[in-house]
Amino acid sequence: MSAEQRLLTGRAWDDFCDQLKLAGRAIERFGDEPDAQDRAEFYRFLTRLVRNGCERFVENCEPNRPRLRDVPWRSTINFQSPDQDHLLCEFDEAREYRITGNRGTVPYFVMAAWNAPIPRDHAARDWAGEGFAALADFDVTRLNTTGFLQSDAIDFDAEGNFEVWVGGAERARNWLPLTADSCGLLIRIVHLDRANEREPVMRIERVDGTAPSPIAPADVASGLAKAGNEVLGYVELVRAWWQERLADLPNMLRFSRNLYLSNGGVADRHHAFGTWRIEPDQALVLSFTPPETETWIFQLCSMWQENLDCYEDGLGYVNKLRAHYEPDGSVRIVVSATRPALDGGNWVPTWGHVRGGMSLRLIKTETPPPVTVHLVQVEDLAREGWGYLDNAQALMTGEVTA
Structure with missing residues (x-):
């Protein structure tokens, strides 16, 4: 026919x-x-x-x-x-x-x-x-x-x-x-x-x-x-x-050029992907120092790879312009259901979710940065402050693969 x-x-x-x-x-x-x-x-x-x-x-x-x-x-x-x-x-x-x-x-x-x-x-x-x-x-x-x-x-x-x-x-x-x-x-x-x-x-x-x-x-x-x-x-x-490509990346990020380019990407940027899984009383803290770049953005997404905020209120992401930077030029991003009572840092709410995807893209940069990730209790972080992370077990991520 x-x-x-x-x-x-x-x-x-x-x-x-x-x-x-x-x-x-x-x-x-x-x-x-x-x-x-x-x-x-x-x-x-x-x-x-x-x-x-x-x-x-x-x-x-x-x-x-x-x-x-x-x-x-x-x-x-x-x-x-x-x-x-x-x-x-x-x-x-x-x-x-x-x-x-x-x-x-x-x-x-x-x-x-x-x-x-x-x-x-x-x-x-x-x-x-x-x-x-x-x-x-x-x-x-x-x-x-x-x-x-x-x-x-x-x-x-x-x-x-x-x-x-x-x-x-x-x-x-x-x-x-x-x-x-x-x-x-x-x-x-x-x-x-x-x-x-x-x-x-x-x-x-x-x-x-x-x-x-x-x-x-x-x-x-x-x-x-x-x-x-x-x-x-x-x-x-x-x-x-x-279920397959990001299944081994709970609360981690990986810069993979092949993965990014597999869906129509262009080679002008480094783009890390991963998944996040946290309970309502937990916080995921990501720390990195952005290199020289045109711009960068971290965003939190659902299982379906959609920004949780859908860009409505500007709360589902942190970018180069809006970010609060530490004195040494580094950036801390806190992913949690409630905002810890802390000075500094950048909070991204989970909007009632306990799982989803996340990404960090850096446009026009030579080498992506390592990213340190801590999974902690919100109560502990709020009580002890940022110094609590010094003794908490860290996960180094942001690894680069083909």
Whole structure:
């Protein structure tokens, strides 16, 4: 059956819905570990994935009308930073594009191209019946960065205007190459002081001047297949990271370039991931000395890799600008349900959770720092002060692996 026939007969829609049902049942793969709050957030996470997938692949995937669109509100994926905005552009094949715009007053951004395993006949096939095994052949979330261009390497005029060429013949400057199988772009806009910065403005267009065309049945069949696949892919990603890739990192952080790059990362940063597990009367204290870097941010997340605060009140993370520093330049971060009555330090509340993920990213730095972690009773820390950590057993983490 062709992609057009699948859409017109309703089969593409049915398969999309069946993929969502399959994703919803994936909570069973976590056994009894998720509590009621974790489960509530899982289903909310699914709705955010659906919004994200439909926005990316149904609304914003027209071959003749490329767009740079930010992700839907509160739809964060894979430890997305509160200090970053993501502009996405999806396309069906590599062509030559031009991005024009103005950088605003943000200090840094990076453009990246990627590919992913997407069969050419994906819109003509049913996928839900294959279950999660289908991700071996079709997985829009298994992103591989094929090239990136940092704002440091872009020429700007006095007003901050710029022009970047994407794909096509190689250019000496202001050029982001595409491979034959490139299927999308991601622009990471990095803020240092979001409230006082002017957002950049960017627009993308096809260089060949092809006019936009009406939506076709095959286009919608493709979008539905990709949107459903995205939900399955990210549900499997959080499961694999929680149960396999991060399973040996309770209350630890590990800088792994391979792990970070496995999901569309760019090599302009070091990014550590880990999990945290603490009881309501405990505190996790992380200490490190930030090296020279454009910026850094630590954030606390749920099992589903979403910031616990969802950026609403600014309490789910600590960054370079907001952090309280010790006299020696080091930083202490306290993760706990209640804030210890101590001077100094940086408190990140657990928002009623007892488990989740955490990450520490440092952008444009040569070497990540070691991180000292203490798991202590909140009462002991509040009573004895920071000196209590001198005699408490410490866990050295922040190790660097390939």
